[in-house]
Amino acid sequence: MGKQFVKDLKIGSYVQSQFFVVDVSEQPFTSPNRSGDSFLKVILGDISGTIKGIIWDRSIVHEPINTDDVLNITGEVKDYHGLQLNISCYEKVERDKINRAYFQRFSKRKPEEMWSELQSITAAAVRDPHLSALLQRFYADDSLVERFKQSSAARVVHHNYLGGLLEHTLEVIAFCRHAASLYPRHLNESLLIAGAIFHDMGKIEEYNINSLSFQQTDRGRLLGHIAIGLELMGQKIAEIPVFPPELKMELEHMILSHHGEKEWGSPEIPQTFAAFTLFHADLLSARLKQFVQVLERGGDVDSAWTKRDRFLQRSIFTGGYSP
Numbered sequence: 001m002g003k004q005f006v007k008d009l010k011i012g013s014y015v016q017s018q019f020f021v022v023d024v025s026e027q028p029f030t031s032p033n034r035s036g037d038s039f040l041k042v043i044l045g046d047i048s049g050t051i052k053g054i055i056w057d058r059s060i061v062h063e064p065i066n067t068d069d070v071l072n073i074t075g076e077v078k079d080y081h082g083l084q085l086n087i088s089c090y091e092k093v094e095r096d097k098i099n100r101a102y103f104q105r106f107s108k109r110k111p112e113e114m115w116s117e118l119q120s121i122t123a124a125a126v127r128d129p130h131l132s133a134l135l136q137r138f139y140a141d142d143s144l145v146e147r148f149k150q151s152s153a154a155r156v157v158h159h160n161y162l163g164g165l166l167e168h169t170l171e172v173i174a175f176c177r178h179a180a181s182l183y184p185r186h187l188n189e190s191l192l193i194a195g196a197i198f199h200d201m202g203k204i205e206e207y208n209i210n211s212l213s214f215q216q217t218d219r220g221r222l223l224g225h226i227a228i229g230l231e232l233m234g235q236k237i238a239e240i241p242v243f244p245p246e247l248k249m250e251l252e253h254m255i256l257s258h259h260g261e262k263e264w265g266s267p268e269i270p271q272t273f274a275a276f277t278l279f280h281a282d283l284l285s286a287r288l289k290q291f292v293q294v295l296e297r298g299g300d301v302d303s304a305w306t307k308r309d310r311f312l313q314r315s316i317f318t319g320g321y322s323p
Contacts, residue, residue: 107163202229
């Protein structure tokens with residue numbers, strides 16, 4: 001039997017296919033006569049989505065199931081508060097025997113094409129010699145560049161696929177450049193482009209690129225991408241013989257404040273025009289991609305609305321005017 005994708009599973013489907021483990025947890029039975037017993041709840045996924053899996057019989061668990069394992073699952077889909085895959089047996093699959101394209105999505109744009117676009121933009125639009133020198137230090141670091149090309153921008157919320165970080169960065173640059181064209185007296189285009197390039201760079205070390213679900217690394221969990229990005233940029237600035245301290249401070253502030261609000265994870269709120277612009281450009285790229293991803297998932301066949309998205313906290317109307 002070929003690969004069965006989550007999106008195609010229906011009530012009554014017999015399943016014999018590979019899925020990767022997004023999450024696994026032990027759950028207690030609520031029935032009084034099963035007091036003290038437990039079952040396993042396993043969230044399973046592939047590129048098309050996720051489904052709840054249940055192992056009622058713990059005796060079939062012959063080896064521990066861990067997040068990011070790929071399992072060959074046998075079972076049947078039932079209905080219990082939504083689709084539920086009751087697992088009758090499973091076996092782990094070695095990484096060198098899986099097709100990663102079944103489990104990890106890629107940007108629809110080619111990494112080299114996006115990278116070429118980024119270099120063209122900076123060559124044409126970054127006129128400040130100090131910022132140009134900083135970006136050249138980044139471009140000369142082959143290891144950093146390769147990780148930047150391949151990394152995801154997030155685990156779940158937006159641009160959460162290989163190449164997503166570079167795609168997101170180009171979108172943020174585009175919004176920043178448009179703002180600079182509207183407010184040329186107040187916004188420095190070179191500064192905005194450099195800030196946009198470095199703002200999420202810490203994600204190359206926050207997420208494990210070899211993890212099918214982009215699990216966080218130890219550094220990612222302990223430091224977060226803002227602190228890591230600040231460190232990476234600081235290392236490149238240190239390679240430049242003379243770099244204005246005021247310019248360094250502005251860039252640092254842009255990175256530290258790009259989440260916009262302290263309750264959203266920003267150590268500081270934006271307090272410069274450039275930082276405020278970067279925050280909104282970043283947010284707009286993320287939110288619009290979230291809308292696109294919800295629209296692509298679709299909704300019920302007979303409805304003009306998508307299913308409610310827990311991150312956007314709304315459903316999206318797909319009817320509307322069509323000329």
